[in-house]
Each structure stands twice: as structure tokens, then as C-alpha cells.
Amino acid sequence: MYSDKKEWHPSHRHVISLMVVDEPGVLTRISNMFFKRNFNIDTLTVSPSIINGQSRITLSFFGDDSVYEQLIKQLNKLIDVIKVSDLPKGDTVIRDLCLVRVTAKDAATQNQLINYCRFYRARIVDATHDDLMVEMVGKPEKIDAFLELVGPLGIKEVSRTGVTALARGNGVKGNGMRGNGVKGNGSVSGASTSAGSKTAGSPDGGDVR
Amino acid sequence: MKGSEVIVKCLQQQGVQDIFGITGGAVIPLYDALYDHQDTIRNIICRHEQGAAHMAAGFARASGKPGVCVGTSGPGGSNMITGIMDAFMDSTPMVAMAGQVPVSFIGKDAFQETDMIGLTMPITKHNFQVRDPEKLAETLVKAFKLSTEGRPGPIYIDLPKDVQNATVKGSIPKDVTIPSYRPRVKPNLYQIKKAVTALLKAERPLIIAGGGCIIAGAKDALAAFVNASHIPVNTTTMGKGIFNEAHPLALGVMGMHGTEEANYAAVHTDCMLAIGCRFSDRITGDTSLFAQGAIVIHADIDPSEIGKNVRVDIPVVGDAAETIKLLTQVFLEEKGKDKHKGSAWVKALEELRQIGESHKARDVKGMTQSNMITQLGRFLKQEDIVTTGVGQHQMFGEHYLRRTLPRTWITSGGAGTMGYGLPAAIGAKVAVPDREVYDLDGDGSFQMTSQELATAKQFGIKVTPVLMNNQYLGMVKQWLDLFQERRHSGIHFSVNPDFVKLAEAYHLSGISVTRESELVPALQQARKADETVLIDVHVDPEDNIFPMLPPGKGLQHIIGGKAYFTKTWDEVRQGK
Numbered sequence: 001m002y003s004d005k006k007e008w009h010p011s012h013r014h015v016i017s018l019m020v021v022d023e024p025g026v027l028t029r030i031s032n033m034f035f036k037r038n039f040n041i042d043t044l045t046v047s048p049s050i051i052n053g054q055s056r057i058t059l060s061f062f063g064d065d066s067v068y069e070q071l072i073k074q075l076n077k078l079i080d081v082i083k084v085s086d087l088p089k090g091d092t093v094i095r096d097l098c099l100v101r102v103t104a105k106d107a108a109t110q111n112q113l114i115n116y117c118r119f120y121r122a123r124i125v126d127a128t129h130d131d132l133m134v135e136m137v138g139k140p141e142k143i144d145a146f147l148e149l150v151g152p153l154g155i156k157e158v159s160r161t162g163v164t165a166l167a168r169g170n171g172v173k174g175n176g177m178r179g180n181g182v183k184g185n186g187s188v189s190g191a192s193t194s195a196g197s198k199t200a201g202s203p204d205g206g207d208v209r
Numbered sequence: 210m211k212g213s214e215v216i217v218k219c220l221q222q223q224g225v226q227d228i229f230g231i232t233g234g235a236v237i238p239l240y241d242a243l244y245d246h247q248d249t250i251r252n253i254i255c256r257h258e259q260g261a262a263h264m265a266a267g268f269a270r271a272s273g274k275p276g277v278c279v280g281t282s283g284p285g286g287s288n289m290i291t292g293i294m295d296a297f298m299d300s301t302p303m304v305a306m307a308g309q310v311p312v313s314f315i316g317k318d319a320f321q322e323t324d325m326i327g328l329t330m331p332i333t334k335h336n337f338q339v340r341d342p343e344k345l346a347e348t349l350v351k352a353f354k355l356s357t358e359g360r361p362g363p364i365y366i367d368l369p370k371d372v373q374n375a376t377v378k379g380s381i382p383k384d385v386t387i388p389s390y391r392p393r394v395k396p397n398l399y400q401i402k403k404a405v406t407a408l409l410k411a412e413r414p415l416i417i418a419g420g421g422c423i424i425a426g427a428k429d430a431l432a433a434f435v436n437a438s439h440i441p442v443n444t445t446t447m448g449k450g451i452f453n454e455a456h457p458l459a460l461g462v463m464g465m466h467g468t469e470e471a472n473y474a475a476v477h478t479d480c481m482l483a484i485g486c487r488f489s490d491r492i493t494g495d496t497s498l499f500a501q502g503a504i505v506i507h508a509d510i511d512p513s514e515i516g517k518n519v520r521v522d523i524p525v526v527g528d529a530a531e532t533i534k535l536l537t538q539v540f541l542e543e544k545g546k547d548k549h550k551g552s553a554w555v556k557a558l559e560e561l562r563q564i565g566e567s568h569k570a571r572d573v574k575g576m577t578q579s580n581m582i583t584q585l586g587r588f589l590k591q592e593d594i595v596t597t598g599v600g601q602h603q604m605f606g607e608h609y610l611r612r613t614l615p616r617t618w619i620t621s622g623g624a625g626t627m628g629y630g631l632p633a634a635i636g637a638k639v640a641v642p643d644r645e646v647y648d649l650d651g652d653g654s655f656q657m658t659s660q661e662l663a664t665a666k667q668f669g670i671k672v673t674p675v676l677m678n679n680q681y682l683g684m685v686k687q688w689l690d691l692f693q694e695r696r697h698s699g700i701h702f703s704v705n706p707d708f709v710k711l712a713e714a715y716h717l718s719g720i721s722v723t724r725e726s727e728l729v730p731a732l733q734q735a736r737k738a739d740e741t742v743l744i745d746v747h748v749d750p751e752d753n754i755f756p757m758l759p760p761g762k763g764l765q766h767i768i769g770g771k772a773y774f775t776k777t778w779d780e781v782r783q784g785k
Contacts, residue, residue, distance in 0.1 A: 028330065032330050070513065073513035074513050076512070077511070077512075079334070079335040079355065079389060080389065081389060082389040
């Protein structure tokens, strides 16, 4: 079934971090798997890591427990994926960067926008007689809210980087294990069967349900 | 050493004695290197790269060792795609290689350039493009390792021509480590204990043995477990042969065209132990109706298969043979020996099985596929290998050919690739030359790769194609008959070649069978012959394969079965 992200509640958003072999084609393998298995990527960022020969990919997607579990397993199965880490919701710093050009032709609108920026800790980074460009860094939901706020003024263009994220100290558990009960309906213990190849000492086999 | 020489040395190191392929511009250097090693590596020249890939698959399925196929760049590689896809669906170990334009030409749409990495990405376990000649050896060693370790699968290697021609300094490693690939082989004891507890508590336990059991070489382990526990065994299409089908507890193949007793057991079981199977839709039917109320124990070496298609209660990640051995050990420790021996469930299933057998024996007559394949089944020896095409004949074979040994039933399960039979038979014969190999085929399937008769002749590879020739795409015809008011769209082969003459055109011989009494003598003649003898059996096109699961239904809605299938478990138990 085609899963449109609009059907998902924000609590169904998952953010995961992958360490992958830094070789051509790795991104294709991952995006190919998403398409082939009928999953939907919400955002995806790739960046160098501090480990030589490895890159970090931060992925966000929407899905219920079974989608989440299957996706983690399928990612683990890719030979070029070295490690899959779930980023527990409460213990992760998640950021998105947004550039937006907003129509502001008169002083009143400009002032209004500047005020909004102050509330949201956004910055004006470019100005013309017709519009202002705003740069904002924050959680995706906060950016969503800002865009909603300035929407009535007239948004000309938006560009967002997608989420990048890191777990806070001691927060990351490898192998797709959930952190401390952040999920509403209990932990996805079945993800432990996703252990397979990329496991370092994870307990095998919890209950899949 | 030249790059191409490195490739050949790697093949030798892996013990490869036969490769299947077709040369061409971009693999001339590789074939040039093979020219110097004809004494150790036989270079089997095929007539189409699809045939080469299926031969490699047949070789792998018969031997358990990875099959190797080679093509040139562009169409050479793309022609292999079907065979690679087929191997991927059936977890067949394979190393497929194709030439590529020189590295500096990549991306320029050069002559016979195609993005084989992109094409094969979704249908291989992994693929490599070797751009650095110094990485050739490491890549080949990795490819062989990946193709067989854990869940096997096809690996594709793209070989740019200049890389094959380059001079390489480094040596060939004996082994390589792949840090990101460590499949779990040993199952978790805690999970095994949970599984055993469930199996001991169950009133109506059932084992489903899939192709993974054959890959893992779990025949003896499974037999020991069944003998200790007396739990009946269903197999999947891919698992056929892992458990002796003559055993009273063998219920046969389950699923869309499975036996009634196997599907009855799957519907009424209260504890299902599935090992090395992936719960394909052809096995489960409507998954919401599958294994209702039963505890499902699913053991597989690939964690992503667990919970993918059906709800699982007790997951076990590990190799099938290791899993069954540990299960047996714990089962005996828990005093489970003979626990289910002579239970009402076991007795009922044995009885249903006997009814099924007697129906089979009674129903077959005339020039029907069921009769012809029953006769073929009586004629075959246990160790003979049967490959198949895809269609009605394949499903009739699944029903009427009793297989008692693993790797004697080689069929295209997941992909359903018509044209698989003949090349797979050739590959199997190359792997196991001292055994007879039969290609049970249909006229439609056979014509998709029939040119490989030339390969069989040229290399003296004897196989016996037995065609169920009904001049129809019979399986589709069956669907149209049953579900489309006999609107026979696109299924009639009103013109077929004279298959006997076709064999003769390839300097082989053929026998036409038009009467019931002619089949066995033809089979005897073919068995005695030193070369391939094609047997063209003219069968009645109106013979459909039953029972059958209508599309979108659950296993309980099988049609065309006998009365016993409709009884509930309570009715069976009370002898009604």
C-alpha cells in the first residue's frame, strides 16, 4: 500500500542515523531499497564522519511499528551499511535549516517579519525592496510553525536541508534498539531480530510483536 | 600479472571448474586469460546470456557451490538480468560478471555501455564495479564469500575492459573480512526454549520446511527432529526434497497448488514452526486468514524475513541446520520424545494423506499431464535430478513427482521464470555429472531458452527434456477457464515447432509420445542414450491442476479438492 506521509501523525516520525561505507552508489542503494520495499523517505542528509572511509546518513521517515522494524532490518541487510542507530526521541538533538524568501514590500510588513524572526530566533540574511530572506535553524516542527506564521505574508521560495541529528550523550543504542521507552505504545523489542550482521552484543530475539 | 589473469586465478582459488557465458568485445581480455587455463576451467559457451545465468543457477542448486556466469557489456549483461533476478528470488549463490566499457568511457553512452550496477542493484545481494585494478582480487574473493555466506544470493561484478587489461602488482588474498556483514548462524538458546515450550504445549503442531533448509544442508537434522517429535512436515515449493516425501509424516508441498493434506494442516495447526521459508504469498494466500489462532515460530538466517509477511510470535535468527539441531536437543532435554506420536492430529493427517494418495492414483488416466507425470515419477530414481520450467507442468510435478532427497527438485520458485528448465538442467548436470537430469518442461517454457540444446550438444552435457506439450500457456489457460469465463486471450500456440525435428536440427534426437503406453519406453531409451534425447509428450490441454487456491483467498478456500478438506478439525477428530 502506498504510504503517503500526510496520513501519519507526527509521533510516527522516526529519525535514524546510519554509518555507511564512503563509496559511490551507497546513497543509491539506500534510496533504491526505500522504493523497492515501498517505504517513504521524508528527509535525508549525507555528511562526512570523523571515521575515515565512512559517511553518516541521517534519515527521517514516517511509519508505524511494523514499517519501522522492517525498514531497520532492510537497512541492516545492505552490505555497505555499517551501523544503524535509532535516535531516541527524547534524547536527540534534531535540527533542520531553512531558507525562506518572504514578500515584504512595505515597512509595516518588514517590521512584522522582523518581529516574527525575533520570536523564532531566525535571522534576516538578504533583503530587497520586494522581499526578505530569512534563515532559520531549529527542530522541523518549529520551522513548520514559523512557515505557517509567515505564510500569509507571501512565501516566494523555501529551501530546507532536511533533518540532521545526533543523540545526546549515552543516548544512542546501536542495532535499531529503542532508547528508553520514548514511544507511546511501548518499545519495539522485535527490532532486536534486526540485529543480524551489524550487531555488537545485542540480545537476539525479543518478541516480534 | 594482468587483471584478467587475476580474475582467472581467483576463480581457480575458489575451486571454479566450469563457467557459463558468452564472450564479446568488453570481455575479450578475460576470455584470453581463460584460453591459457582450459585444462582447469571449462568454458561453457552458451547461446544466450539468460541461459548462462540459469545454468549457473542450476549448477548452484545442484551442488550448493556458487555458479559463475559471464557476459559482455551492454546486452551481454542485460541478457543475464532475468537469470540474476531468478537467483535473487530463490537465494541461489551466483557470481555473475560482465565486461564494461573502459573506465574513461563510463558515462559517455559508449558502444555497448549500460549501467549494470544500477540495473542489478535491486536484484542482487550486492554488486561491485571494479575501477581500480588493484581491487580486483579482493572484490572477487568478497563476491564469492558474500554469495554463499548467510543467506546466499547473486553477486554481480562489473569489469571495465581497461581494468582487465591493466597490470596488477598485488597478490590474491585467501580471505577477506567484511566488517559490515556478519550473519548470525547460531540461534539464540532462549528463543529455542520458547519455541520448544510452544511445540510441547501444542495439540496440533506443524513444521514448514523451506528452501533455507536445503541451503543449510539440514536434511539429517530435520529427519532426526521429526523422528524425535513426530510433528508432521509441510514443505514449500523451494523446500521440496528436504524431507523424504515417502515418510508417513510428509504432507507434501503446501500453498496455492499444494496438497490438500498440507493445506489442511496449515489451516488447522495451533503451532507452526517455519524454518528457512519466507512466507511467500503462494504459500500463505491471504495473510490475514493465515495461521489464525496459531502460534507462529519463524526461524530464518535473514532477520528481515521475520515479520515481513506474516505475524510472528517467536522469532529465531540463525542457520536452519543449527536451529533444528538445537531444537532437537532442547526438545529431548524437555522430555519431548515421542510427545506427538500417535496423537489424534498425527493420525488424522496420516489418514488424510493416504486418502490423498489414493485419489491421486485413481484419478490419473489417458494423455493427461497428471498421468504422464505420475508415470515419469514412477520411472525416476531417487537420486535423479528434476528441473522444471514454470506453469502447469511444474505444479503437476510438485504433486506427482515424489522427491526424497534434497537438491533433486530444482525449480524457479520465487520468480517463476519460464525458460528456466533446460539451462538449469544443463547447469545441474555439469555440477553432478554422474546423475541423470530431467527437465520437466512445457512447450511454452521450453521455447524461451530452447537454443541451449546447442550448448548441451556441443559440450556433451546429457539432459532429458520431457515436454508436456499442450500448445497452450496452460497455467494462464487454467486461470482464464476458472476466473475469466474461458476468454482465451493470448494463450494458444497454434504454431509450435516439431520438437523432435528441433532436437534433430541440433544434431540430437527426439521422441514423440502420443499414446499413454509410449512414455516409459521413451524414457528408457533416453536414459540409455549417451546424449540428450528430447521427449515431446502431446498432452490433453483440458487437464487442470487441482486443488487450487483462488487469487486473494485464504488457504481454507482451496477449490477442486476432495470432500475431506472441508471438514473442521472437530469433525475430523470425532471421526465424522
